[in-house]
Amino acid sequence: MIQKIKKPIVFIPLALLLMLGGLAFQVKNDKLFALAKNIDIFATLIRELDSYYVDEIDPDQLVTIGINAMLEELDPYTEYIPEEESDDFRVLTTGEYAGIGALIGNRGEGNMILMPYTGFPAQSSGLKIADYILKIDSVDVVGKPTSEVSELLKGPANTPLKVVVKRDQDTLSFSLIRKKITLKNVPFYGKIDEKTGYIKLSDFTTNASVEVRNALLALKSQGAESLILDLRDNPGGLLNEAVEIVNLFIPKGKEVVKTIGKLQNVNYTYKTTKTPVDKEIPLVVLINERSASAAEIVAGALQDYDRAVLVGRKSFGKGLVQTTIPLTYNAQAKITTAKYYIPSGRCIQAIDYAQTRENGAVTTVPDSLRKAFKTANGRTVLDGAGIEPDEKVEEVTYAPISYTLVAGNHVFDFATQYFYKHPAISNPMTFAISDQDYEDFKKFLVGKDYDYTTYTEKSVKDLEKYVEKEPYFEEIKSQLEAIKTKVNHSKESDLETYKPEIKKILSEEIVSRYYFQEGMIEAGLDEDPAVELAKSYLNNPSKITQTLTASVK
Known part of the structure; x- marks a missing residue:
């Protein structure tokens, strides 16, 4: 028989309740006062610098530096986005801009086309990799920074421009029409043998899930009976796209990720809402140390449901969620507002930024404190250090x-x-x-x-540097020289x-x-x-x- 123990009723005096409420109110008021005081000090300092500093200052630049320095104390993902950088931020989150559709960069002699993207104006007009850009419309761009050249190539959709390039020994002129450019999240998919389909997912911007879905359906129509989903080097992106991609492979109504933060409105459980495309197709997901955020949600959720075998190397370990908050004067702030937890209950965040702020050194979760969780089939998985693959592949190294x-x-x-x-x-x-x-x-x-310098040469140099301080250095100097001669x-x-x-x-x-x-x-x-x-x-x-x-x- 189980006996229920009655707990004594505790009466809290009304005066004590009022005192506790007053303390909470006082703490909140003290914090608001501290915020107002320090903002006022900052504004006053800027005004006095503008008035008294010996040289002219740029208030916008100075304030931006101050804001960025402040945010660096938090985590690398909390960012200030001034109005003039909002277009670049939109490209990062949506993958969209208007231009010619080409990656450009400087290879020593000047700015050149590094990669024209298939189907966009640069490629369709005939621009090639290694074409050196000489002029854009009437502007001579030789010697200009890459950022300036990039801005000249961009512009409103459906506007014309002329690009003059040097190709080998020839100078060529191309007339183009700028178009709305939407960078692909799936830059390649195809069958790599008779039965195996392959999808490379490089990002999680708008429509990532649609692109993966279309690629999956196309591969199945071509006879693919199994699938490799490659998330290597994928930095992540939009959370809802990650949820939709998981939904392609697991049934409706399943939890994919949960976000938990300080404010109630950021606490949310994301579940699959659609019928999957294929919940049976054998699936392997590739990850590495540069697979982060949304890529880790997809890999981790599929691992937690035992839906895919994960192959590769341990992922980056970013379990933080950012929310974009509008500020005055069209500025924005991207603020870390929550941590995410995948279906097994684990958070894969690898770095404790609160501890890092306190001791100054990057603080990771020690192996001894990592908690064990279970997948749907009872396999043990750990939190606190990214997603670990089911089978590890060593990184390819080059000479x-x-x-x-x-x-x-x-x-x-x-x-x-x-x-x-x-x-x-x-x-x-x-x-x-x-x-x-x-x-x-x-x-x-x-x-x-x-x-x-070869690895062996470096080792010998390090050895020589170490033994130079030893009393027997002169005795072995000739032997070291002989070794250096052999390994050169x-x-x-x-x-x-x-x-x-x-x-x-x-x-x-x-x-x-x-x-x-x-x-x-x-x-x-x-x-x-x-x-x-x-x-x-x-x-x-x-x-x-x-x-x-x-x-x-």
């Missing part, structure tokens, strides 16, 4: 010579020359430069600067040692000249360790079942 060849623009420049000499290549997935092409690349490098790298031998790696980098860069962003993504899938591991799961249904039903990971 120092490869980094140097890319950073020095030698790969970029050779690909451009190759493009000028070859009118067409095979499809992105199968294209690879020949051994003769590689010999041509080696000749191309003659006389060019691409020096670098030969660029020629490294070009042979790392030939397969460099050939693949060159091939992918060359593909971009003919097939743009889509082709570059497709070419990169060949021999991708994460994709290969994903395919091994999708080709073995029992392996997926075993992974998603294991009680302990």
Whole structure:
């Protein structure tokens, strides 16, 4: 028999209640007074600086610096957006702007087209990667900052402009009409074998879920029986788009994410509201350390419902939600208002910014304090450090010579020359430069600067620096010199040692000249360790079942 214990009734005197209420009121009043006092001090200081400071000051610039310094004390995601930056912010959140649809940048000689996006004015008019921009309408842009050139290319939709470029030895003129540009969230999708579909989701701006849905339906109509959803390097974006994408794969009425903050109006539970497109198709999701925010919601929710196998590396760990608040004079503030919790109940936020503010060092949740949660099938998952994959893939590392060849623009420049000499290549997935092409690349490098330090050379230098302070340094100095002589790298031998790696980098860069962003993504899938591991799961249904039903990971 279970006996109920009666709790004594506690009477609180009315005077005590009034005193507690008064204290709460007083605390609130003290805080409001502190806010008003400090705002007044700040405004007074700006006025006095403007009056008395020896040089002229720019009040807008000074106040913006002050605001940004204040917000840096909170977290990296709470931002001030002045009126003049509102257009850039809108592009980030919606993926929309009006212009020619091309990525531009400076490669040493000047600003050039780095990537014309398929179907937009730059690409359809015939502008190519590596075209140096000389003039926009009547404005000579040689030597101008990239930001200024970008602004000149943008403008109201349906307005004309003329762009003059240098291509190899030719000067060419192009007439374009600016259009509304909506950057794709899904820059590529396709079948990577007879049965496996692949979708690359690079962002979560407006219509991300529609693009994924359309890609999924197209792949299924082409005979895809399984799917890889690639969220690697995806920084996140709109929360509702993440919810809609999860809904493509799980039933209606399921919780996807919950936001919890200080104010009641930010506390909300997001559930699926539609019938899924396919709740049975075998699914592998790829993540890495640059998968963040909305990407982590999608990956984490699918993991919590045991709907997908996650392959790759631990995600970034951003479990904070931002809300855009309008300010006076058309300014805005993007403020962290809540933390999000995925279906198992875990929050994946990796950095404790409150603790970081107190001790000055970046504070992460120690492994000993990470809490365990359960997926739908009872698998153990942990909070506090991003989303951990079900199977890890080590990061692909490149030799120092490869980094140097890319950073020095030698790969970029050779690909451009190759493009000028070859009118067409095979499809992105199968294209690879020949051994003769590689010999041509080696000749191309003659006389060019691409020096670098190998890992072994760095280790020997570090050792020498350490033992210089030791009393026995003179005794071993000759031995160190002998070691340095042996390990001094030969660029020629490294070009042979790392030939397969460099050939693949060159091939992918060359593909971009003919097939743009889509082709570059497709070419990169060949021999991708994460994709290969994903395919091994999708080709073995029992392996997926075993992974998603294991009680302990």
